[in-house]
Amino acid sequence: MSKRIDTWIAAKERGEKRVLVTAYDHPFAKLAEEAGVDGVLVGDSLGMVVQGHRDTLQVTLEQMAYHTEMVARACQRSLVFADLPLGSYEESPAQCWRSASTLLRAGAEVIKWEGGLEFREHLEFSAARGLNVCVHLGLTPQRLRQWGGFQRQATTPAAAERLEQEALTLAQSGARFLLLEAVPAELAARISAQSPIPVIGIGAGPDTDAQVLVLHDVLGFGKAPPFARAFVDGAALLRAGLGDYVQAVREQSFPGKAGKR
Numbered sequence: 146m147s148k149r150i151d152t153w154i155a156a157k158e159r160g161e162k163r164v165l166v167t168a169y170d171h172p173f174a175k176l177a178e179e180a181g182v183d184g185v186l187v188g189d190s191l192g193m194v195v196q197g198h199r200d201t202l203q204v205t206l207e208q209m210a211y212h213t214e215m216v217a218r219a220c221q222r223s224l225v226f227a228d229l230p231l232g233s234y235e236e237s238p239a240q241c242w243r244s245a246s247t248l249l250r251a252g253a254e255v256i257k258w259e260g261g262l263e264f265r266e267h268l269e270f271s272a273a274r275g276l277n278v279c280v281h282l283g284l285t286p287q288r289l290r291q292w293g294g295f296q297r298q299a300t301t302p303a304a305a306e307r308l309e310q311e312a313l314t315l316a317q318s319g320a321r322f323l324l325l326e327a328v329p330a331e332l333a334a335r336i337s338a339q340s341p342i343p344v345i346g347i348g349a350g351p352d353t354d355a356q357v358l359v360l361h362d363v364l365g366f367g368k369a370p371p372f373a374r375a376f377v378d379g380a381a382l383l384r385a386g387l388g389d390y391v392q393a394v395r396e397q398s399f400p401g402k403a404g405k406r
């Protein structure tokens with residue numbers, strides 16, 4: 146675990162896998178850090194797993210800043226990534242910088258946005274001013290309506306070739322991290338092998354430098370995408386605990402007499 150990005154590059158060179166998970170508040174960010182993650186992403190998946198929306202399009206910059214503050218306070222050693230939400234960066238490098246600085250002030254250390262070469266000016270502008278940028282390619286959920294659903298990307302040889310060139314160009318244009326979502330494993334492996342910067346994968350096979358998953362998918366809450374794994378049935382565990390509480394009050398075994406628990 147380290148706040149220093151050069152240790153991520155060294156880890157990549159040694160072939161050591163790094164691990165990220167999303168988090169949206171202090172207690173879960175703290176649990177993730179105690180479990181030993183290297184990075185915590187305050188994702189705009191916030192809209193889906195915390196706010197209960199069907200997609201990420203409703204999330205605002207103010208909400209991202211609020212959640213980033215909570216997470217950043219918990220992350221002593223792990224690197225804090227935060228997403229720029231829809232509409233907060235696309236117009237211009239200046240708009241992008243302004244929004245990024247809001248998240249930096251909230252405690253983010255790496256700023257992620259969805260999209261590649263169409264934002265090359267944004268990347269060069271921001272990188273020249275010291276911003277650590279993570280470029281999210283492949284399935285970019287903010288463009289959901291362009292596809293009419295969450296769809297795997299770069300599934301034809303031509304599209305894969307295009308994405309490979311795009312990723313490598315961005316890696317040379319000042320990005321500190323690439324994130325590949327829902328692309329073929331062989332493509333993600335090729336990009337990771339050639340990229341000088343760490344590649345984080347989700348639904349992109351085992352050969353990226355790092356993996357990220359959505360917290361609620363890891364913990365067994367709700368319906369996870371096919372590439373995710375629930376490592377614990379968290380919903381069942383917590384439902385049981387809450388059920389015990391409800392029952393204890395009803396049968397008057399809680400609270401105990403004379404202030405006893």
Ligand code: KIV
Binds near residue numbers: 324347357358
């Ligand atoms: O918002 C998010 O959680 C993400 C990850 C799925 C990569 O962008």
Ligand code: NA
Binds near residue numbers: 190201
């Ligand atoms: Na996101």
